[in-house]
Amino acid sequence: MPKCPYCSHDTFTTSDFNLDDDTYDLIVICCTKCDSIISVIPPYNVGKTLGMLTDAFLGLKTVLKSSSVVNDLQKKQTSQSH
Numbered sequence: 001m002p003k004c005p006y007c008s009h010d011t012f013t014t015s016d017f018n019l020d021d022d023t024y025d026l027i028v029i030c031c032t033k034c035d036s037i038i039s040v041i042p043p044y045n046v047g048k049t050l051g052m053l054t055d056a057f058l059g060l061k062t063v064l065k066s067s068s069v070v071n072d073l074q075k076k077q078t079s080q081s082h
């Protein structure tokens with residue numbers, strides 16, 4: 001079980017955290033006994049967000065490949081370069 005490096009307590013909580021200029025939204029993981037900050041994390045799941053963006057990109061790529069508008073545009077570009 002994880003333990004606080006300062007007091008060896010073994011329960012933690014999260015708390016919103018702002019720096020002075022409010023540029024960053026962050027969440028801190030704190031020890032529930034001594035309130036020491038154990039870690040700072042972004043308030044969103046980077047891996048999940050990246051997976052959603054990849055799915056959206058691949059879906060858009062499929063739509064564009066099947067679109068006659070894109071095919072016509074590619075034909076025009078090909079004919080202009082020759």
Ligand SMILES: [Zn+2]
Binds near residue numbers: 005006007009031
């Ligand atoms: Zn502690």
